[in-house]
Amino acid sequence: xxxxxxxxxxxxxxxGLGAIGFCTxxxxxxxxxxxxxxxNAANLLLVAFSNFMADMAGQVMVLFIFAVAAAEVAVGLAIxxxxxxxxxEVDITKFxxxxx
Amino acid sequence: MDLYFWVFASxxxxxxxxxxxxxxxxxxxxxxxxxxxxxxxLYLHLHAPLxxxxxxxxxxxxxxxLIVFVMMLxxxxxxxxxxxxxxxxxxxxxxxxxxxxIGLVAVGxxxxxxxxxxxxxxxxxxxxxxxxxxxxRDFLLHFEVVSVLLLVALIGGIYLCKKKL
Numbered sequence: 399x400x401x402x403x404x405x406x407x408x409x410x411x412x413x414g415l416g417a418i419g420f421c422t423x424x425x426x427x428x429x430x431x432x433x434x435x436x437x438n439a440a441n442l443l444l445v446a447f448s449n450f451m452a453d454m455a456g457q458v459m460v461l462f463i464f465a466v467a468a469a470e471v472a473v474g475l476a477i478x479x480x481x482x483x484x485x486x487e488v489d490i491t492k493f494x495x496x497x498x
Numbered sequence: 499m500d501l502y503f504w505v506f507a508s509x510x511x512x513x514x515x516x517x518x519x520x521x522x523x524x525x526x527x528x529x530x531x532x533x534x535x536x537x538x539x540l541y542l543h544l545h546a547p548l549x550x551x552x553x554x555x556x557x558x559x560x561x562x563x564l565i566v567f568v569m570m571l572x573x574x575x576x577x578x579x580x581x582x583x584x585x586x587x588x589x590x591x592x593x594x595x596x597x598x599x600i601g602l603v604a605v606g607x608x609x610x611x612x613x614x615x616x617x618x619x620x621x622x623x624x625x626x627x628x629x630x631x632x633x634x635r636d637f638l639l640h641f642e643v644v645s646v647l648l649l650v651a652l653i654g655g656i657y658l659c660k661k662k663l
Contacts, residue, residue: 419518
């Protein structure tokens with residue numbers, strides 16, 4: 399039987415993968431997807447705790463995280479398109495106009 | 499059932515690895531889609547069927563599609579797609595995604611209640627009526643605040659996409 403520990407370890411692995419992806423990749427779209435991966439790891443942990451503590455509030459929290467993720471992606475992609483119009487590139491190392 | 503957890507857990511980790519390791523953005527998005535569907539299957543196992551549906555509908559159906567749309571918008575037309583189609587590791591990841599979907603369909607046809615035992619949780623835990631009861635009574639204020647957040651994001655997204663900022 400899968401215990402809470404299993405889910406904590408799985409969630410940590412997924413969050414770690416997302417964090418590694420966010421730190422190592424340079425394509426801005428893949429950075430977005432790494433953030434989504436980390437949000438999903440957090441969601442999994444909330445649902446797992448909600449199940450093992452028999453408290454529905456954790457599941458409601460996940461729905462709020464869905465909304466926040468949707469808002470984040472909508473605004474983030476709009477910013478990315480705005481940047482792309484100027485730089486013609488999705489590589490984040492090329493976005494260095496503000497770098498001193 | 500233990501096997502259920504291990505199958506979808508290993509699938510999500512493999513697909514997560516693929517998401518961050520793939521060279522091109524489009525196969526990476528397909529890896530992320532596999533993660534979403536594998537996690538939706540795990541939500542079923544954790545007595546959260548409504549969240550499993552939302553996971554597929556909102557994450558896989560709305561957020562990821564938006565990302566792929568932007569990807570298509572920013573990619574030079576026809577330039578990389580043939581190279582992506584020829585890559586063997588991408589075909590492997592496509593097979594992984596297909597397996598994940600078949601697993602989910604198998605669960606769907608067999609019925610979740612045959613796989614998920616209700617042991618250890620109270621009667622009716624996780625069903626939509628209980629969820630809605632909590633959501634629209636105890637968390638009503640939070641719900642309204644989130645609706646304002648989504649409206650602000652919507653206006654911000656439209657404003658940022660204007661030709662001249």
